[in-house]
Amino acid sequence: MVKNVATLQDALAKGKGMLGYPIVRSAQLDTQVLLCHVLGIERAMLYAYPEREITPLQEQQYFTLIARRKQYEPVPYLTGHKEFYGLDFFVDRRVLIPRPETELLVETALELIKRSITSGHVSVVADIGTGSGAIPIAIAVEEPRLPYIYASDISSDALEVAHLNCQRHHVTERVKLLQGDLVSPLPEPVDLLLANLPYVGTDEVDDIPPDVHLYEPHQALFSGPDGLDLLRRLSEEVQRCSVLKPAGVLLLEIGYQQREQLTHLLHKIWPNAIIACQKDHAGFDRILQVKPFKN
DSSP states (O other), rough: OOOOOBHHHHHHHHHHHHHHSSSSSGGHHHHHHHHHHHHHOTTTHHOOTTTTTTOOOHHHHHHHHHHHHHHTTHHHHHHHHEEEEEEEOOOTTTTTOOOOEEEEEEHHHHHHHHHHTTHHHHOOOEEETTSHHHHHHHHHHHOTTTEEEEEESOOOHHHHHHHHHHHTTOOOTTTEEESSSSTOOOOOOOEEEEEOOBBGGGGGGSSSSHHHHHHHGGGTTBSSSSSHHHHHHHHHHHHHHEEEEEEEEEEEHHHHHHTHHHHHHHHOOOOTTTTEEEOTTOOOEEEEEOOOOOO
16 A cells, blocks of 8 residues: 555556556546545546645545556446436446447437427337446436336346436436346337447457456346347347337447448348448447338
């Protein structure tokens, strides 16, 4: 344990030195976030008052978190917080950490929902594999005209986290949490079905960063050798169970190399489907928008 740290700037410098390799790329930001978390301050305070002293207890708490981060534990699990779509979500090891690229799924869904409401139709919406609840909660907060949205997950642990986040954002009456496998718990057909299901292949395990592989729930990460098992099964269930209304839309988040294979798969299930792909801000294929049935 590092001793006799008296100021914010000393704590940051020594924390960054402790992290070092291989977390060197994010070390500066990580130390800032963790110190702010311990002190309960905004990052601007670190620059405004670098000579501010910290207490021995704060020092101990901070360097305990630094030691855990050095073992690759993700910062959101250390702080219990992750921002997504401008909202603060509680996260822990029961759920996958929300990713920035998933905000595109929310943006696309909101565009479709707003367009539908403007035309006089309020969509029935469902999010499959909701995890922390970030997707449906962001939609509910951003579009108060949507009376409710279904959010399902097979994991009761994940739904406990989602419930906490619904309470945090005051949408417990509008985000209807359902436990079950894929579309099985949905009580009615929907106009818009969202899914950010696991799409990493078990064959890719050696390419996964240790932060992810060692700490995030594998059930929420991996989906068979090619990463397509759950997306394949979801599509087949949607077709078999008639859970999507005739003019319904399926929005899928996908891996950056999965567009061609998934498009082929979806056209085998729905030969006349209209499929469009959106790229994320990094330029990678990320969202498939699927209209299985011609209007």
